[in-house]
Amino acid sequence: xxxxxxxxxxxxxxxxxxxxxxxxxxxxxxxxxxxxxxxxxxxxxxxxxxxxxxxxxxxxxxxxxxxxxxxxxxxxxxxxxxxxxxxxxxxxxxxxxxxxxxxxxxxxxxxxxxxxxxxxxxxxxxxxxxxxxxxxxxxxxxxxxxxxxxxxxxxxxxxxxxxxxxxxxxxxxxxxxxxxxxxxxxxxxxxxxxxxxxxxxxxxxxxxxxxxxxxxxxxxxxxxxxxxxxxxxxxxxxxxxxxxxxxxxxxxxxxxxxxxxxxxxxxxxxxxxxxxxxxxxxxxxxxxxxxxxxxxxxxxxxxxxxxxxxxxxxxxxxxxxx
Amino acid sequence: xxxxxxxxxxxxxxxxxxxxxxxxxxxxxxxxxxxxxxxxxxxxxxxxxxxxxxxxxxxxxxxxxxxxxxxxxxxxxxxxxxxxxxxxxxxxxxxxxxxxxxxxxxxxxxxxxxxxxxxxxxxxxxxxxxxxxxxxxxxxxxxxxxxxxxxxxxxxxxxxxxxxxxxxxxxxxxxxxxxxxxxxxxxxxxxxxxxxxxxxxxxxxxxxxxxxxxxxxxxxxxxxxxxxxxxxxxxxxxxxxxxxxxxxxxxxxxxxxxxxxxxxxxxxxxxxxxxxxxxxxx
Numbered sequence: 001x002x003x004x005x006x007x008x009x010x011x012x013x014x015x016x017x018x019x020x021x022x023x024x025x026x027x028x029x030x031x032x033x034x035x036x037x038x039x040x041x042x043x044x045x046x047x048x049x050x051x052x053x054x055x056x057x058x059x060x061x062x063x064x065x066x067x068x069x070x071x072x073x074x075x076x077x078x079x080x081x082x083x084x085x086x087x088x089x090x091x092x093x094x095x096x097x098x099x100x101x102x103x104x105x106x107x108x109x110x111x112x113x114x115x116x117x118x119x120x121x122x123x124x125x126x127x128x129x130x131x132x133x134x135x136x137x138x139x140x141x142x143x144x145x146x147x148x149x150x151x152x153x154x155x156x157x158x159x160x161x162x163x164x165x166x167x168x169x170x171x172x173x174x175x176x177x178x179x180x181x182x183x184x185x186x187x188x189x190x191x192x193x194x195x196x197x198x199x200x201x202x203x204x205x206x207x208x209x210x211x212x213x214x215x216x217x218x219x220x221x222x223x224x225x226x227x228x229x230x231x232x233x234x235x236x237x238x239x240x241x242x243x244x245x246x247x248x249x250x251x252x253x254x255x256x257x258x259x260x261x262x263x264x265x266x267x268x269x270x271x272x273x274x275x276x277x278x279x280x281x282x283x284x285x286x287x288x289x290x291x292x293x294x295x296x297x298x299x300x301x302x303x304x305x306x307x308x309x310x311x312x313x314x315x316x317x318x319x320x321x322x
Numbered sequence: 323x324x325x326x327x328x329x330x331x332x333x334x335x336x337x338x339x340x341x342x343x344x345x346x347x348x349x350x351x352x353x354x355x356x357x358x359x360x361x362x363x364x365x366x367x368x369x370x371x372x373x374x375x376x377x378x379x380x381x382x383x384x385x386x387x388x389x390x391x392x393x394x395x396x397x398x399x400x401x402x403x404x405x406x407x408x409x410x411x412x413x414x415x416x417x418x419x420x421x422x423x424x425x426x427x428x429x430x431x432x433x434x435x436x437x438x439x440x441x442x443x444x445x446x447x448x449x450x451x452x453x454x455x456x457x458x459x460x461x462x463x464x465x466x467x468x469x470x471x472x473x474x475x476x477x478x479x480x481x482x483x484x485x486x487x488x489x490x491x492x493x494x495x496x497x498x499x500x501x502x503x504x505x506x507x508x509x510x511x512x513x514x515x516x517x518x519x520x521x522x523x524x525x526x527x528x529x530x531x532x533x534x535x536x537x538x539x540x541x542x543x544x545x546x547x548x549x550x551x552x553x554x555x556x557x558x559x560x561x562x563x564x565x566x567x568x569x570x571x572x573x574x575x576x577x578x579x580x581x582x583x584x585x586x587x588x589x590x591x592x593x594x595x596x597x598x599x600x601x602x603x604x
Contacts, residue, residue, distance in 0.1 A: 079428035090419035094353045107427040109335045
């Protein structure tokens with residue numbers, strides 16, 4: 001088995017309850033080295049509890065997990081092998097970037113000089129080397145996230161947990177940070193767990209995905225596998241506002257179309273539901289579009305519903321918080 | 323040391339408590355928290371001394387009593403500073419969201435607590451150094467100065483770790499700094515107010531003091547310290563009559579430090595309170 005196929009985190013049946021409320025009901029999944037796993041779920045689904053258990057901050061009520069083959073019963077050894085960027089983390093006011101990383105390097109058992117040289121390398125890796133001697137309190141939000149990632153890498157972890165790393169960043173900042181996260185997984189052969197509410201970013205960078213709802217896994221696997229699990233006989237078409245009514249009439253006339261409606265939350269989009277039998281017909285999409293083209297209705301955009309992670313997420317987590 | 327060596331046990335690294343201690347010390351003194359409190363302390367002590375030296379009514383107090391009052395003020399306010407620094411040490415990090423990062427490292431919770439504790443005691447030597455010139459000036463060369471220097475230093479040095487420890491114990495249990503500060507101040511008042519009352523009673527009617535009030539003073543570390551300072555500085559009592567009053571200030575820090583380091587420290591967790599202990603997690 002190559003390094004990239006090695007299971008670096010294995011969780012089996014993790015359960016946690018806060019009083020009578022079950023926060024986790026049997027969480028089981030595997031993360032392999034060099035892979036990026038998107039950890040998704042609506043608010044209250046149990047993501048934070050899962051991360052806190054897997055990072056040894058909290059103990060599970062039952063179940064078991066290993067990191068790099070080490071049982072969760074040895075949390076101090078696990079902490080040596082994981083790196084974590086919590087969702088909200090504070091930075092000391094009186095430290096410079098390099099002092100901050102040196103401090104954490106020392107806490108991981110490095111000598112001061114070694115911790116400093118590793119700190120400088122990490123600052124370079126996250127693009128902060130020019131601000132190494134600036135106080136961290138003067139860093140922008142994006143820089144704070146970057147130094148947080150650098151801190152998570154200070155012990156060369158085999159598993160990295162990143163909880164909402166792009167929250168509050170502008171689109172460019174998000175893109176740059178995600179590039180950095182991908183680089184961490186690829187170059188360091190670390191397994192990365194990325195918690196995020198931005199489903200498009202998970203879809204674009206993650207290899208695997210776990211979707212939680214009410215403390216249970218409702219979908220897991222590779223991103224493409226999970227996307228493929230949702231219904232495929234619905235499509236969305238965007239047409240100019242003035243052609244909406246005409247387009248709806250034309251589409252309703254197609255025999256394989258069951259229902260035509262305005263797509264909720266997407267102005268200008270029409271949602272087209274097809275008969276169950278239509279999913280077997282590989283030409284159905286072409287025929288629907290052809291109908292609109294023949295009626296000279298401009299098609300601004302087209303996409304099959306269920307073709308996005310967001311669709312899967314909304315479909316699977318519609319039950320809300322139990 | 324290669325990158326992956328950080329996953330294994332350290333060899334040349336400093337002990338964690340020392341790393342945490344230096345960082346905390348720097349945070350407190352360069353960050354200005356302890357420095358600001360010492361500055362206020364210095365101003366208060368200056369005003370207090372000035373009043374003793376210049377106020378016509380206060381000047382009527384016997385010199386020894388004047389020295390006693392300034393020593394008590396210096397010691398008790400110094401203890402308060404240690405208490406406040408201790409009370410901020412854990413709950414403050416919780417509020418500033420810096421505790422989680424620390425708990426995610428493979429360091430022993432006990433060592434983290436020891437580092438923070440030593441740093442919380444650090445204002446006391448500075449407070450003592452600031453106070454000594456005031457004691458010297460006010461004593462005007464009286465024999466009380468010697469007692470003030472010896473017993474003031476000893477009482478402060480014994481009780482400062484105890485009060486820093488109490489502040490930390492409260493801080494470990496509290497989720498917010500506000501609660502931690504309020505509870506700590508409450509504990510401080512609970513200890514200092516009866517001691518001041520007993521102190522006054524002792525000053526005025528020490529010969530009629532009942533066994534009960536003596537016992538009450540003895541079990542309260544502040545009361546015992548108060549009585550010891552009174553008997554040594556004002557009454558010039560020999561050591562044979564003082565040792566009993568030194569036992570509580572001696573035992574109190576031992577108990578607080580033992581509870582902090584042996585029971586509470588290893589269970590330090592992200593949320594307020596103490597985690598059920600498991601040998602592998604400490």
